[in-house]
Amino acid sequence: MQTVTVLLTGAAGQLGQILLKKLYRKYEVIPVDIVRPGVQDGRLKIHLLDITEPRQVQKVFSKYSPAIVINTAAMTHVDGCELDPDTAYRVNSKAVENLLDCCDESCLFVQISTDYVFDGKAGPYSESDTPCPNSVYGKSKLESENLLREKHSYSLIIRPNVLYNASPRSSASFFAWIYTSLKNNVSINVVTDQVSNPTYAPDLTELIEYALDRELTGLYHYGSRNYVSRYEFALEIADVFALPASLINPIKTAELGQAAARPAHSGLKTDKIEAAGGRVHSTGECLHKILAEWST
DSSP: OOOOEEEEESTTSHHHHHHHHHHTTTSEEEEEESSOOSSOOGGGOOEEOOTTOHHHHHHHHHHHOOSEEEEOOOOOOHHHHHHOHHHHHIIIIIHHHHHHHHOOTTOEEEEEOOGGGSOSSSOSBOTTSOOOOOSHHHHHHHHHHHHHHHHOSSEEEEEOOSEEOSOTTOTTOHHHHHHHHHHTTOOEEEESSOEEOOEEHHHHHHHHHHHHHTTOOEEEEOOOSSOEEHHHHHHHHHHHTTOOGGGEEEEOGGGGOOSSOOOSBOOBOOHHHHHTTOOOOOHHHHHHHHHHHHHO
């Protein structure tokens, strides 16, 4: 049986690294990113590629002719996007167009999107709800979704929210920030008025593999089974890992003075992916998975 070639963008990122380790046993994975991790496994070496540069993208497609593209690359710093919209749109939207321009009709394009395509006034949201982003980040990610719908029907869009993993050193993980702060006896302010259903990255990689196996296409939402505020999630982390919850100070989002608006009552309904056979877990189950992983 011929091995299927997968081009994985953003392979050095939080989701990309986990997905690479998950898929390389089954697929010929070509992992690319604009940066490389400091330490790499020789079998999983990440190649340098700037997907905002059309000529670089064309060279990679000419060399590998991928049957599947999984785009996890994005500018995810929400305030950074607000302050530098040109870069946000170039990375989150124009780069997707560059990839699509090189895809033939038989190439499956998997796009990782976000709950920030909604304004957070009426969540949790289903796939049939109309997007209404209130930040540059959300608008640029929605634009990439629209490009897929217009230019490439053979696609899968997955929207997760509040992505986190088991590493206490991950710079993009809410879990890592809470755990590391409390472990080091650092007092932190956590908002009570942003509600979502956080997504455990290893669970998302399981879902992506499941979707590829069953050739799912279209739009799907994914997250935990339960909806919690950032503050409630932080308290849950403290409880599971026996950390001092007294260091967690409840505040309102407005007190942070952030450049970009955040969805307040967000969260993503998972009924559709569950009906397709996808597995969904609670935040508590996921945190206990991390605890079990660390203990071994």
